[in-house]
Amino acid sequence: MYLSRRAKILLASLTFGTLSFIYIPLLVVALNSFNPSRTFSWPPQSLSTVWWGRLTESNGVLPAIASSIKVGLGATAIALILGTCIAFAVSRYSFYGKNTLSLLVIFPIALPGIITGIALNTTFHTLLDPLNKQLALWTVVVGHATFCIVVVYNNVLARLRRLGQSLEEASQDLGANIFQTFRYITFPLVRSALVAGGLLAFALSFDEIVVTTFTAGPGTQTLPQWIFNNLFRPNQAPIVNVVATMLIVLFIFPVWLSQRISQDGSAGGRL
Amino acid sequence: MRTKKIVIASFAALGLAIASATAGVAASLPNIAALKTLGKGEGSLNIIVWAGYAENGSNDKTVDWVNPFTKATGCKVNAKTAGTSDEMVSLMKTGGYDGVSASGDASLRLIYGGQVAPVNTALVPNYKTISPFLKMQQWNSAGGKMYGIPHGWGANVLAYNAAKVKKPTSWSVVFDANSPYKGAITAYDSPIYIADAAVYLMSTKPALKITNPYSLDKTQLAAAVALLKVQKKNVGEYWSDYTKSVQSFESGNTLLGSSWQVIANTINGDKKVTVSSVVPKEGATGWSDTWMISAKAQHPNCMYQWMNWITSPTVNAQVAEYFGEAPSQTLACSHTADKAFCTTYHATDAAYAKKIWYWTTPTTSCLDGRGNICTDYAAWTQAWTSIKG
Amino acid sequence: MRNNRINTWLYRHKGARAALLLALPVLWLAVAYLGSLVVMLVSSLWSVDSFTGNTVHSLSFTNFHTLITQRVYSTIAIRSITVAVAVTLIDGLLAIPIALFISKVLKPKFRSVVIAFVLVPLWASYLVKTYAWRSMFSDGGVISWALKPFGLHGPGFGLPATTITLAYLWLPYMILPIYAGLDRLPNTLLEASSDLGASARRTFTSIILPIIYPAIIAGSIFTFSLSLGDYIVVKIVGGTTQLVANVIADNVGTAGNLPFAAAMALLPIGTILGYLFIVRRSGALENF
Numbered sequence: 001m002y003l004s005r006r007a008k009i010l011l012a013s014l015t016f017g018t019l020s021f022i023y024i025p026l027l028v029v030a031l032n033s034f035n036p037s038r039t040f041s042w043p044p045q046s047l048s049t050v051w052w053g054r055l056t057e058s059n060g061v062l063p064a065i066a067s068s069i070k071v072g073l074g075a076t077a078i079a080l081i082l083g084t085c086i087a088f089a090v091s092r093y094s095f096y097g098k099n100t101l102s103l104l105v106i107f108p109i110a111l112p113g114i115i116t117g118i119a120l121n122t123t124f125h126t127l128l129d130p131l132n133k134q135l136a137l138w139t140v141v142v143g144h145a146t147f148c149i150v151v152v153y154n155n156v157l158a159r160l161r162r163l164g165q166s167l168e169e170a171s172q173d174l175g176a177n178i179f180q181t182f183r184y185i186t187f188p189l190v191r192s193a194l195v196a197g198g199l200l201a202f203a204l205s206f207d208e209i210v211v212t213t214f215t216a217g218p219g220t221q222t223l224p225q226w227i228f229n230n231l232f233r234p235n236q237a238p239i240v241n242v243v244a245t246m247l248i249v250l251f252i253f254p255v256w257l258s259q260r261i262s263q264d265g266s267a268g269g270r271l
Numbered sequence: 272m273r274t275k276k277i278v279i280a281s282f283a284a285l286g287l288a289i290a291s292a293t294a295g296v297a298a299s300l301p302n303i304a305a306l307k308t309l310g311k312g313e314g315s316l317n318i319i320v321w322a323g324y325a326e327n328g329s330n331d332k333t334v335d336w337v338n339p340f341t342k343a344t345g346c347k348v349n350a351k352t353a354g355t356s357d358e359m360v361s362l363m364k365t366g367g368y369d370g371v372s373a374s375g376d377a378s379l380r381l382i383y384g385g386q387v388a389p390v391n392t393a394l395v396p397n398y399k400t401i402s403p404f405l406k407m408q409q410w411n412s413a414g415g416k417m418y419g420i421p422h423g424w425g426a427n428v429l430a431y432n433a434a435k436v437k438k439p440t441s442w443s444v445v446f447d448a449n450s451p452y453k454g455a456i457t458a459y460d461s462p463i464y465i466a467d468a469a470v471y472l473m474s475t476k477p478a479l480k481i482t483n484p485y486s487l488d489k490t491q492l493a494a495a496v497a498l499l500k501v502q503k504k505n506v507g508e509y510w511s512d513y514t515k516s517v518q519s520f521e522s523g524n525t526l527l528g529s530s531w532q533v534i535a536n537t538i539n540g541d542k543k544v545t546v547s548s549v550v551p552k553e554g555a556t557g558w559s560d561t562w563m564i565s566a567k568a569q570h571p572n573c574m575y576q577w578m579n580w581i582t583s584p585t586v587n588a589q590v591a592e593y594f595g596e597a598p599s600q601t602l603a604c605s606h607t608a609d610k611a612f613c614t615t616y617h618a619t620d621a622a623y624a625k626k627i628w629y630w631t632t633p634t635t636s637c638l639d640g641r642g643n644i645c646t647d648y649a650a651w652t653q654a655w656t657s658i659k660g
Numbered sequence: 661m662r663n664n665r666i667n668t669w670l671y672r673h674k675g676a677r678a679a680l681l682l683a684l685p686v687l688w689l690a691v692a693y694l695g696s697l698v699v700m701l702v703s704s705l706w707s708v709d710s711f712t713g714n715t716v717h718s719l720s721f722t723n724f725h726t727l728i729t730q731r732v733y734s735t736i737a738i739r740s741i742t743v744a745v746a747v748t749l750i751d752g753l754l755a756i757p758i759a760l761f762i763s764k765v766l767k768p769k770f771r772s773v774v775i776a777f778v779l780v781p782l783w784a785s786y787l788v789k790t791y792a793w794r795s796m797f798s799d800g801g802v803i804s805w806a807l808k809p810f811g812l813h814g815p816g817f818g819l820p821a822t823t824i825t826l827a828y829l830w831l832p833y834m835i836l837p838i839y840a841g842l843d844r845l846p847n848t849l850l851e852a853s854s855d856l857g858a859s860a861r862r863t864f865t866s867i868i869l870p871i872i873y874p875a876i877i878a879g880s881i882f883t884f885s886l887s888l889g890d891y892i893v894v895k896i897v898g899g900t901t902q903l904v905a906n907v908i909a910d911n912v913g914t915a916g917n918l919p920f921a922a923a924m925a926l927l928p929i930g931t932i933l934g935y936l937f938i939v940r941r942s943g944a945l946e947n948f
Contacts, residue, residue: 007860008765014757021754022781022831025792028802029784032795060329082688085681093678101682103936104689107697110881110932112889114905115925118912119696122703125365132567134367146693149685177667178677207786209892214912218317218367219349227787228892229352232514233330237791244788251783256776361916364714384712454816506900508817523799524817634711647711652917656910657732659902 026248033241051238061243064226068206071137071222075144075205076198082145083152083197084190091160108147116147117214124215135217143215144208148201155197159190192261199258203251300414301385303566306575309394313570315347316577319362319371321560322513323533323594324422324581325350331540334593336586344580346573354511355461356630363387369568370577372422374558375410376463376630376648382413387563389416394575397582401599404621410631411561419561420578423587425596425616426557426627427459427467428548430530432520442471442551445528446502453505457516457528460509462648462655463630466556467529468495468502470628474553484556484628486637492646492654499658509659513537520546532595557627591616597624701929704922715919723923733907737927740904743823744887748880750827751834755879759835760868763842764850775839782832790896793825797897817899825897826887833886834879841875842868877939884935888928904928 003011036048055061089095090102108116120143124135167189171181209224216225227243230236318325325348328335337348351368353359356377363371363386373381381387392398398420405411405421412418429439436444436452445456446468458464469484472494481491507524510516516534519525521543535546562578564571580586582599588606591598597618598604604613617623631638637645646654670677705719727733762774781789794817796802803814815821845868853863891905904927911921 003765003860011757011761011765015761018754018758018831019777021828022778024802025789025796025828026781026784028796029788029792032792082685086685089678089681089685093674093681095675095678095682101686101689103940104694106936107689108693110885110936111697112885112905112925112928112932114889114891114908114912115697115700115929116693118908118918118921118925119693119700122700122918123692123696126699129366135365146688149689177664178670179667203783207783209787210889218351219315224785224787227785231787231791231896232512232518236329237518240788240791244785248780248784252776252780255779255783256772260772357916361912364916380712384709384714503900508899522795522801632711649708653726653730656902656907657730659900660732660735 029241030245030248033238033245035238051242054239055242060221060226061223061239064221064223065243067137067221068223071140071144071212072202072205074138074141075148076201078141078145079148079152079201080194080198083149083201084156084194086149087153087156087160091157092165105150105153109150113147113208113210114214117143117211120146120211121214135215135220137216137220139215139217140212140220140222143211144205147208147211148204151201151204152194152197155193155200156190159193163189195261196258199254300383301566303385303388305389305391305416306394306564306571307391309575310572312344312346312573312576314345314573315349316370316570316573317349317368318351318574318577319353319359319368320350321372321374321594322352322354322531323537324372324560324590325352326590326593330537334589336581336589340577340580340586344573344576346570346576348577354513355459356463357461358511360384360386363565366565366567368565369570369574370562370564372560373419373563374560374630376558376632378410378419378561378563379413379632381563382418386566387418388566388568389418390420390564390578392417392420395420395579395582397579397584397587397600400584400602401582402601402619402621402624404624405559405599408559410559410629411563419563420582421599422560422562422581423591423594423596423598424557424559424624424627424629425532425594426550426555427529428532428535428555429527429551430520430535430546430548431527432523432525433545433547436527438547439527439549440552442467442553443475445505446471446498448501448504450505452526454507455524455526456502456505457508457510457519457525457530458502458506459529460511462651463556464529465492465495465499465651465654466628466630466633468498470556471553472498483637483639485631485633486639486641486645487633488637488641488644489646492650496654496658500660503658503660517541520544533593536593536595555627557629559624559629588612591618700918700922701926703919704926706919708917708919723920726920727923733924736902736904736907739819739901740888740928741931743819743826743903744884746823747826747830747887748834748883750823751831751883752876752880754827754831755834755838756876759839759842763839763845764847778832778835786829787892789829790825790893793821793828794897797821817897819898819901821897821899822894822901822903825893826890827883829893830883830886833882837875837878837882838872841872845871881932881935881939885928885932888931 033051034047034049036046036050086101086105090098120139121135124139128134167185168181171185172178176184207224209228212222212225216222221229223243227240230240325337326334327337327348327350337350341347351362353362356374359371359373359377360380362368363381364384371377371381371387373387378387401421405424407417411421429442429445431439444450444452445458450456459467465487466484469481469487469491472479472491473481473484476494479491479494481487487495506528508515508519510519513531513534516525516530517537520534520538521541523544530548532548535548538544538546562581564574564578568574581590584600584602585606587598587600588603591603592607592609592612595616597613597616601619604618607613609615613619633646633648633651635643635645635647637643703715704723705721707716707718707720707722708714709716758778762771762778766774797814797817799816801814807814849867850863853867854860858866889905891903891909894901894903894906904924908921908924911917911924
């Protein structure tokens with residue numbers, strides 16, 4: 001094209017270098033999941049699948065994964081609803097405080113998680129202490145949904161801006177009412193943006209530790225919390241590596257799929 | 272523009288209103304009643320514990336006294352491990368826990384903060400045979416009432432990698448500016464560690480006239496801070512999570528430093544590195560732990576059953592041996608696997624127990640009776656941040 | 661039909677439609693979330709009884725006085741901002757070539773695969789990745805093992821290790837917006853530029869860079885704020901280093917001094933809000 005061969009080779013080698021930088025620690029993790037030594041001396045003296053077998057025996061990892069999935073699904077559902085509402089409102093209407101709202105949506109993800117966590121924790125305690133109730137799984141869901149909204153909002157907004165309103169107007173000209181238009185025209189067109197946004201929101205929630213620490217009650221434990229508690233334990237740390245490797249492998253396909261789905265120019269989903 | 276200002280102002284007002292919801296507590300002894308009678312177990316229990324106090328087999332299959340407890344009482348245990356007394360006080364304030372294994376530098380704060388209730392010792396049969404020198408002490412009782420069940424006590428030891436470090440006899444190996452182990456030293460990450468520096472200064476700088484490492488006036492505190500700032504240059508990592516300390520020793524990043532016996536025991540159990548421990552000649556700080564029950568406990572019956580279980584002869588012996596501390600239960604001595612355990616740890620030696628400087632919360636009112644010239648824990652906390660830099 | 665009547669009413673009242681859409685989100689974000697933030701910031705004017713740990717609800721500026729007079733806090737603040745800026749620069753330098761390569765050099769059918777490879781690490785647990793770096797930086801880990809033949813030493817735990825690990829963690833968040841921006845850049849522009857005789861480097865500096873500038877800013881918002889707010893990475897690979905977020909976390913979690921933590925939190929909040937307001941004009945916020 002317009003890039004000289006030399007430039008292309010330079011870019012290719014830089015890309016390869018960056019990808020290696022990205023994947024070397026992951027390979028260390030995967031390799032350590034096969035390292036029978038409990039202290040991960042490097043290089044590993046031998047390889048064995050002993051930790052993979054212990055996964056089911058492990059204390060608490062399976063309930064933790066279940067909790068994380070529940071929280072992720074809840075937070076994604078809420079984020080999908082709220083994010084879509086805001087996206088529609090911002091792209092189609094003008095109202096008092098529109099600029100402030102579009103800035104406000106970014107706050108939960110722009111401000112450090114510890115601040116969101118502390119703020120929500122204080123509010124929850126103020127509301128729940130008089131009722132003698134504790135932080136629970138739902139408080140975690142609320143915390144996660146708050147910073148997941150922006151992910152869905154960005155994806156849907158980008159799609160709505162590109163779509164324009166002509167198709168919807170045509171549909172209404174042809175006699176469909178608002179609900180029918182949404183169901184048959186708008187929704188199918190924004191669906192892939194919802195999928196991309198939803199997947200990214202689920203990923204953010206699944207891996208979140210900071211806000212979770214401040215919004216989870218004593219009986220709740222999500223996967224990141226379990227990992228944090230067992231990261232340094234000699235008997236549990238190898239299982240952490242196994243879980244991490246498993247997650248990486250498990251999610252290659254869905255991530256690639258969501259890339260394909262949102263391929264029509266929205267370039268890889270928006271953060 | 273004006274509407275914007277009104278909106279912002281009303282937010283601030285709303286904020287102030289909501290935020291004034293919780294009331295503060297005065298520094299006098301709160302009036303909280305102890306449980307009168309023991310009822311049926313509630314089925315679950317949330318406790319805050321020091322590492323190694325509530326083992327359920329996940330660290331070592333043979334070390335488990337939590338599952339037998341659940342089997343015997345039906346109370347399912349949810350144990351949250353905390354790394355420092357500060358964390359414990361903070362967690363207790365959230366109100367979601369039934370009890371805590373409080374050291375002396377947390378217990379009084381919890382009592383006067385209204386977080387814990389007095390204990391009805393008649394409901395805990397094993398209390399009768401607990402070492403008498405642990406009952407009704409300054410750190411676990413107030414207003415003539417006992418606020419907990421003693422668990423055990425011990426010293427903060429100097430742990431060292433036996434292969435790479437010559438057996439130390441003095442804390443100077445970690446405090447000396449020219450220590451040969453620069454970069455591989457560890458220290459406890461809590462403001463209370465200032466007391467360890469003060470203990471060292473009691474021997475090395477008697478001119479400072481420190482009589483109690485928790486009663487430091489401004490000059491004495493400044494001297495301790497100076498010593499710790501020198502030490503900071505040689506410290507590789509501070510620790511509060513005991514598993515991180517274990518991993519640090521095992522990977523060779525840390526060679527020696529202030530530690531707990533349970534850390535040395537865990538490392539030696541892994542057989543990768545051998546760690547020995549010693550109480551140096553200057554003496555040591557330590558802790559005397561008490562199980563306390565929350566004033567807002569949702570599962571008080573399970574908590575009482577736990578307090579009775581953990582101080583029973585066999586279980587108290589198990590915990591003490593696993594952790595490496597002196598058991599509070601006098602009858603535990605005949606149940607330890609190592610028959611000389613109680614002798615090694617001076618478990619029933621009241622005179623020896625008096626020599627350890629147990630963690631105590633520093634207050635402006637000097638603990639050695641000099642008046643109101645001492646520095647309090649808030650000052651220590653700020654000093655600690657400035658030490659770490 | 662009742663449905664029809666609702667529909668007609670909604671159609672005629674545009675404001676009602678907007679209000680219905682906005683009711684729930686505004687309640688959530690503006691009232692619940694923003695309200696919580698305000699309450700937390702107000703609490704920075706309180707203090708804590710040093711003995712019992714209970715909050716004393718009387719207004720005072722002691723927290724701010726401490727932050728300003730004790731030099732250690734400004735040292736920590738400068739250190740944290742420097743780390744955040746360094747991480748942003750490193751990530752920017754790493755992200756641009758790879759984004760350029762994927763969007764302009766790779767054939768379209770390979771793009772989603774390679775982008776998926778860039779994104780997959782986001783799914784590996786943040787904690788595990790940090791821990792992997794800890795084992796790599798530790799004595800006898802991968803880095804010292806790789807540097808030994810050259811007679812060099814790894815940096816060990818500390819500020820450099822923290823910066824490298826943070827740069828590693830947030831790299832995908834910088835690559836994605838830049839890639840999106842480049843993808844939107846029509847190739848015709850680039851062809852026209854080369855037709856007019858510009859070298860690749862000139863095209864890059866005069867055409868590409870100005871157009872993806874908002875995207876770079878968008879990515880920088882992530883890397884900057886994520887670095888400024890992180891306290892876990894420094895605890896794992898930072899050795900004895902303290903950053904702003906540590907002081908906040910330590911004061912909330914361990915010392916139980918929420919008012920002081922809230923006062924300290926004003927630094928990252930103020931910095932990030934300030935940065936957001938500045939870059940709003942550049943259109944970066946549209947680029948998220």
